[in-house]
Amino acid sequence: MLTRIALGFLMLLLAVPVAGAASFDCGKASTAFERAICEFPELSRQDEILAKAYATALGGLSKKATAIVQKGQREWLAFAERACTDDAQPQEEAYDQDDFNCLGQLFSNRIAWLEESRMRSGRRIYQVDRYLVMPDPDAAEDSWNKVAVKEFSSPRIDGTDTEAVAFNALMDKSTAKLGFFPGSDVETDPAADAMTDNQVRTTVEAITSRRISLSINDWWYGHGAAHGNYTITYFHFLTQESRALVASDIFAGEAWKKPLKELVLAELNRTIEGGIWPESVDDIDEYVTETRRWNFSDRGLIVQFQPYEVTAYAFGAPTVTIPWDALNQYLAASGNEIVYSY
The missing domain is CATH 3.90.640.20 (Heat-shock cognate protein, ATPase)
Structure with missing residues (x-):
């Protein structure tokens, strides 16, 4: 599970259960996922922050962009329910301490990605996110990682001007390689590999009068490896030419x-x-x-x-x-x- 290779939420192990501090009515929690959010104060606090980040991310977006961000949130909720399990299905039994830590990391990632939806140098930037979770076909009963989790995020400009159209088209072409869009070769894409965890996060590094510079952080973990690996690359979009820098x-x-x-x-x-x-x-x-x-x-x-x-x-x-x-x-x-x- 993701928690077994991710750090940063160990404090959840020491939390004292408290109900009613989440972004929803914990008295109506009906699933193990919802009850998990309500039971640990730190996770409840993260849920409240996530709700605010999501509401903020939607602010000022066009109808089309709003629908895209809403779709990403629905996909993330379905993903989060499955990513910390052993079979990539919603969990019915109570979450254990490892599961709580796993959820905490997912919430932290999602909050950070939603925070990228904002104004930057006169452009309304928002993120297009895709999530997958699938069983690892080679996982044994005692395997540490039984599911593969995939998180992909890349920016778009909310607009219909020449710059926005060209920039978004380049981003669509790039993300098509991840196996989520029509025309992609999913048999060779990272999204089809059920034995590797992937997180590809593309964010705006800088915007000037001549370019939009993006940083691409590509992290992966092959199940059973000693540690994960990553690459850091950049993409520069020339605003006057409406193309990638050469x-x-x-x-x-x-x-x-x-x-x-x-x-x-x-x-x-x-x-x-x-x-x-x-x-x-x-x-x-x-x-x-x-x-x-x-x-x-x-x-x-x-x-x-x-x-x-x-x-x-x-x-x-x-x-x-x-x-x-x-x-x-x-x-x-x-x-x-x-x-x-x-």
Whole structure:
């Protein structure tokens, strides 16, 4: 179950049962799921916060966007009832302490995702969420994980202007790969893997006059593995061009590639104790040219690496920042505008 690989809700184990503190009338709780929310104060408090987050997330949305967010909430409720069980079905018996912790993590995730539905730089942003839970066909009676849980979330702009239509179309195309939309190949998508937990969260990192930058946090756990793994990538939507950013939007020609590699390699070796793995040096050529690894700051170009790519897992997902002063001579005409725009 999700709780057995997630941390952060251990305080639920110490809670004293109290009724009537949830967002609904606990006297009318009729399912094990509802009774679980009412029995533990911390979970009841989370339920109240979630109700407020949901109401806030709906504020100011168009009729179409409201329906999408409402659909996501219904799907989440059905998911939450099943995600902390052993058979991916609503639980009938009382929830135990592990189950309470599992529910707490689900509530925390949902609240955080609802909080992304808000105004950002004049745009009304909301999230499109999809949830799945399915039995693990290889799970034994004593398996720690008997169901696979899937959580996917990505932003949309509530609007019908050219920018909103183009941005939303790119987001729809991206999420189609997760097996939830028509035309996706569900046989090879993460959503079809019943032996792995997945959480893919795409959120707005920054909005400027020239771009909308998104961060994509993709976490997964293969049942039976020692630990989960993750990647952090970025997507940059150019608002004037209504398309995704490509390398030539930032750098002119090809002359930037070699010096950028050298700068990145030097910074990696400076910041990682003992330097990067020797066998990873040749891969830096490819890594530094991938725009999905790029993020932008006032200090410089941020280049993202993933766990295990250049050093041990304990170092996490390393990043390096290359000062713009070292790169300005290679920038394209549009580079400065995209990088420095506010």
